[in-house]
Amino acid sequence: MPELRASALVDAPVSVVAGALLDTSLITGFGVRVPGPLLCVGDELAGPFGVRLAVTRADLSGVSAAGDFLELHTDLVVTGAGTMVVDRVGWTSVRGVVGRFADMTVGRGTALRVLEKRSALLARRCSELRSARVVVGAAIVRGGRLLAQQRSFPESHAGQWELPGGRVEPGEKPVDALVRECVEELGVPVVVGDQVGPDVPLKRDLVLRIFSAELAGGEPEALEHNAVRWVTAGELPGLPWLPADRVLVPALQRLLN
Numbered sequence: 001m002p003e004l005r006a007s008a009l010v011d012a013p014v015s016v017v018a019g020a021l022l023d024t025s026l027i028t029g030f031g032v033r034v035p036g037p038l039l040c041v042g043d044e045l046a047g048p049f050g051v052r053l054a055v056t057r058a059d060l061s062g063v064s065a066a067g068d069f070l071e072l073h074t075d076l077v078v079t080g081a082g083t084m085v086v087d088r089v090g091w092t093s094v095r096g097v098v099g100r101f102a103d104m105t106v107g108r109g110t111a112l113r114v115l116e117k118r119s120a121l122l123a124r125r126c127s128e129l130r131s132a133r134v135v136v137g138a139a140i141v142r143g144g145r146l147l148a149q150q151r152s153f154p155e156s157h158a159g160q161w162e163l164p165g166g167r168v169e170p171g172e173k174p175v176d177a178l179v180r181e182c183v184e185e186l187g188v189p190v191v192v193g194d195q196v197g198p199d200v201p202l203k204r205d206l207v208l209r210i211f212s213a214e215l216a217g218g219e220p221e222a223l224e225h226n227a228v229r230w231v232t233a234g235e236l237p238g239l240p241w242l243p244a245d246r247v248l249v250p251a252l253q254r255l256l257n
């Protein structure tokens with residue numbers, strides 16, 4: 001399979017770059033049809049000339065999509081100077097001299113142009129997201145289960161599930177905001193751990209950042225929500241999550257396993 005590689009250094013942490021890669025506006029300009037605003041494992045992408053790809057990876061290590069004739073991989077490498085973005089495009093070649101000529105003139109040229117343009121879009125999106133406001137969420141785990149809560153408002157989100165948390169106030173540290181929100185929403189103190197998954201873009205200037213957390217006492221109650229429940233790794237994909245949380249399901253499953 002012919003393969004083309006290109007790399008670029010982006011001046012942003014890996015959690016920001018991995019989140020920016022989920023933003024489907026980075027690829028829709030190339031005639032790719034996508035199911036929603038965020039890339040999610042299992043999504044089907046429909047490209048020009050009937051090319052179909054399934055998303056097989058979308059996490060802190062990068063994204064991958066693969067189909068019958070084409071494979072796209074973006075790997076992220078943390079360096080001291082930022083995040084190295086390594087793109088790999090592989091495609092099935094038509095056999096013979098004509099095929100080799102087509103690979104060299106059409107395939108490689110097109111792939112290179114697309115990668116260059118997407119790399120510029122990615123750098124711009126990362127610089128927007130670096131200064132975005134943050135909504136924090138807590139992945140509270142107890143006995144191999146994750147605590148989820150069901151929203152009661154607004155009407156468009158009522159009945160959907162999310163993680164406890166909320167907006168970081170100006171001047172507040174994300175970890176402090178998460179502790180405050182858990183007391184407000186669940187009535188319990190938590191100890192906050194590491195970030196889980198990428199910064200998921202919610203709007204142009206707003207991201208969702210999830211941290212692992214443990215209860216530091218007490219029993220959580222739904223003080224501002226319809227309900228709270230403890231969910232197993234197997235139940236995670238079937239719950240009607242808010243769209244941004246659905247993207248994080250593989251990372252949350254890894255946390256539980």
Ligand SMILES: Nc1nc2c([nH]c(=O)n2[C@H]2C[C@H](O)[C@@H](COP(=O)(O)OP(=O)(O)OP(=O)(O)O)O2)c(=O)[nH]1
Binds near residue numbers: 136137168208245
């Ligand atoms: N708390 C929380 N918010 C989430 C999650 N996923 C997700 O898309 N969001 C969105 C929903 C809202 O648009 C936004 C945060 O809303 P919020 O209502 O929890 O925040 P808040 O308590 O600070 O309330 P507000 O002042 O912004 O109304 O983030 C999640 O897992 N937890």
